[in-house]
Amino acid sequence: MEFFDFSDKTSLDNFVSTNSGEFLQSWNWGESDSLKVRRLGVRDGGQILAAVSYFRRFLPGFSYYLYSPRGPIFATTINDKERQEIMFALAEELRRRENQAVFWRLEPDKLSKEVQESLLLNKSLDIQPAKTIFLDLEKSEEELLGEMHQKCRYNIRLAEKKGVIVKQVSADNFFDFWKLLETTSQRDSFSIHPRRHYEKMLSFPGNQVRLYLAYQGEKLLAGGLFSFFGDRVTYMHGASSNENRELMAPYLLQWTLVREAKKEVYKYYDFYGIDENKWPGVTRFKRAFGGQEVYYPGTFDAIFRPSAFLFYNTLRRLRRFCRSEERRVGKECRSRW
Numbered sequence: 016m017e018f019f020d021f022s023d024k025t026s027l028d029n030f031v032s033t034n035s036g037e038f039l040q041s042w043n044w045g046e047s048d049s050l051k052v053r054r055l056g057v058r059d060g061g062q063i064l065a066a067v068s069y070f071r072r073f074l075p076g077f078s079y080y081l082y083s084p085r086g087p088i089f090a091t092t093i094n095d096k097e098r099q100e101i102m103f104a105l106a107e108e109l110r111r112r113e114n115q116a117v118f119w120r121l122e123p124d125k126l127s128k129e130v131q132e133s134l135l136l137n138k139s140l141d142i143q144p145a146k147t148i149f150l151d152l153e154k155s156e157e158e159l160l161g162e163m164h165q166k167c168r169y170n171i172r173l174a175e176k177k178g179v180i181v182k183q184v185s186a187d188n189f190f191d192f193w194k195l196l197e198t199t200s201q202r203d204s205f206s207i208h209p210r211r212h213y214e215k216m217l218s219f220p221g222n223q224v225r226l227y228l229a230y231q232g233e234k235l236l237a238g239g240l241f242s243f244f245g246d247r248v249t250y251m252h253g254a255s256s257n258e259n260r261e262l263m264a265p266y267l268l269q270w271t272l273v274r275e276a277k278k279e280v281y282k283y284y285d286f287y288g289i290d291e292n293k294w295p296g297v298t299r300f301k302r303a304f305g306g307q308e309v310y311y312p313g314t315f316d317a318i319f320r321p322s323a324f325l326f327y328n329t330l331r332r333l334r335r336f337c338r339s340e341e342r343r344v345g346k347e348c349r350s351r352w
Contacts, residue, residue, distance in 0.1 A: 016057060016058075016059050016064070016101070016104060017057070017058055017059070018055060018056065018057055018108050019055075019056050019057075019058060020053070020054060020055060020056070021042075021054040021055075021056050021066065024042035024043075026063075027041070027042050027054055027056075027066060027068075028041055028042050028244075030056075030063050030066050030088070030090075031066060031088050031245065032244060032245035032246070033245075034088055034089065034090055034091050035088075035091065035124070035245070035246065036066075036085070036086075036088035036245060037085045037244070037245070037247075037249070038223070038242040038244040038245070038249060039084040039085040039086070039143070040066070040067070040068050040083075040084070040085055040086045040087075040088050041223070041244055041245075042054075043219040043220070043221075043223050043224075044068075044084075045068050045070075046215075046219075047212065047215045047216055047219075051070070051071070052068050052069070052070055053068070053069055053070075054066070054067075054068045055067050055068075055069070055105070055108070055109070055112075057101055057104065057105065062090075063090065064089065064090050064093060064097070064101055065087050065088065065089045065090065065101045065105060066086075066087065066088050067083050067086045067087035067088065067105060067121075068083060068086060069081045069082060069083040069086070069109070069119070070082050071113075071116070072120075074117065074327060078115050078116065078117050078320075078323060079115065079116055079117070080116055080117050080118045080119070080120055080316075080327075081109060081113055081116050081118070081119040081120065082119075082120045082142075083119070083120065083121045083122065084122060084142065084143055085122050085124070085143055086121060086122065086123070087102070087105060087121065087123060088124075089101065089123075095127060098130075099127065099129060099130045099133070102123070102130050102134065103130075103133060103134060106119060106134055106317045109317075109319075110319045113319075116319050116320075117318075117319060117320045117323045117324050117327055118137075118316040118317060118318045118319055118320070118324050118327075119316070119317040119319065120139060120142070120314060120315070120316050121314075121315055121316075121317060122142070122143055122311065122312075122313070122314050122315070123312060123315075124311060124312075125311075125312060126312040126315070131315070134317050135317070135318060136315040136316065136317055137315065137316040137318060137324075138313065138314075138315055139313075139314045139315060139316050140314065141313045141314045142314050143288075143311075143314070144287060144288030144289065144290060144311075145290075145310065145311050145312075145313045145314075146288070146289050146290060146308060146309070146310055146311070147285055147286055147287050147288055147289060147308070147309050147311075148285075148286040148289055148301050148302065148304070148306040148307065148308055148309070149247075149283045149284070149285055149286075149306055149307050149309050150273060150283065150284040150286075150304065150305070150306040151282075151283065151306070151307070152273070152276055152277045152281055152282055152283060152284055153282065156274065156277070159273065159305070162305030162306070163303060163304050163305045164302075164303040164304075164305070166303065167266060167303035167304055170263035170266040170267075171263070171266045171267055171270045173262070173263050174229075174262055174263045174264055174266055174267035175267060177231060177262050177263075178231050178232070179229055179230070179231050179236065179262055179263075179264050179267050180229070180230050180231070181227055181228070181229045181230075181264075181267055181268050181271040181272075182227065182228065182230075183225055183226065183227050184226050184227070184228050185226075186214065186217040186218065186226070188226065188228060189213065189214055189217060189226065191228065191235055191238070192213075192226055192228065192238040192240075192254060193210055193213070195235065195237070195238050195254035195255065195256060196213075196238075196252065196254040198254065198256065198257055199253075199254040199255055202257060203296070203297075205294075207252075213240060213252065216240065216251075217240070222243065223242060223243055223244055224240060224241070224242050224243075224251070225240070225241050225243060226238065226239075226240055226241075227239055227241065227268060227271065227272060229264040229265070229267060229268045231259065231262055231264070234256075234258075234259060235256065236255065236256050236259055236262060236264035237253070237254065237255040237256065237264040237265045237268050238253070238254050238255075238268070239251070239252065239253040239254070239268055239269075239272070240252040240253075241272055243276075243279070243281070246281060246282040246283060247276075247281055247282060247283040247284065247285045248272060248275070248276035248279075248281050248283075248284050248285070249285040249287050250269070250272070250284075250285065250286050250287050251287060253265065253268075265300070266303075269304060272284070273304075284306075286301040286304070286306070289301055289302065289308070
């Protein structure tokens with residue numbers, strides 16, 4: 016077993032995409048971050064067994080940690096014992112290479128109790144959603160429609176009847192989507208990335224991230240950013256207008272992308288994130304399309320420097336406590352800490 020650094024896009028993306036990896040471990044996605052991405056591989060006899068892209072995330076006052084969104088990725092041909100050995104070897108190699116890192120934050124697609132215990136993995140707050148919904152695109156359109164909630168089918172047909180049209184647009188139309196995104200974040204109380212983050216994604220080569228907008232005539236009603244990578248199309252970011260919501264444009268937007276993904280012979284359509292507690296409205300909307308709910312283990316920390324990690328975790332808990340107190344009694348907590 017040997018470690019190596021991926022030096023070209025083709026070899027990394029071929030491995031990630033053919034082993035059920037997600038766009039967050041693709042070459043292009045690494046280029047979207049302002050911090051330098053590092054791409055580490057494991058091979059044996061010329062065969063690649065695992066790959067992981069990671070970033071340094073700097074901590075105020077002391078050092079940094081490593082973050083691998085939806086990674087590492089393992090070859091589907093290896094067994095659980097081999098996977099455990101490679102996971103442990105990866106952690107040791109990252110500890111050696113990044114000797115100032117406090118911990119490695121990882122999000123594997125599956126995680127056994129043995130691996131969690133052997134690596135002393137600490138469960139963290141989830142960064143990427145731990146639950147999603149997949150539509151099986153090998154089913155016919157009639158089958159997919161039949162598995163939807165009746166109201167979902169009705170809303171799709173209503174939008175079509177009312178003249179709603181969904182089309183792919185270029186990055187030149189990004190500002191229209193950005194205004195929608197700001198409106199949606201204010202209405203539904205969620206945070207969004209800086210504008211340049213989305214613009215960078217749209218600049219990816221190969222049409223990997225696409226922008227679709229829904230209109231009725233000249234009126235912009237809804238939009239979304241979608242990733243086309245590997246075996247799936249993923250619904251990444253969506254937005255909708257406060258006006259004309261009775262036209263049900265978001266339903267037709269999703270159905271249009273499902274049909275587009277089928278036409279381009281992708282295997283799955285991934286709604287990306289559901290959580291009935293954090294996003295009840297969005298979760299109801301996505302569940303209306305049917306499909307299979309998929310669960311991930313979540314986000315874990317492999318601790319490299321225990322004393323520094325303890326200090327970091329204590330500060331993190333205090334910060335969360337302070338935020339909850341601020342919501343409860345105003346800004347008094349901020350002055351105490």
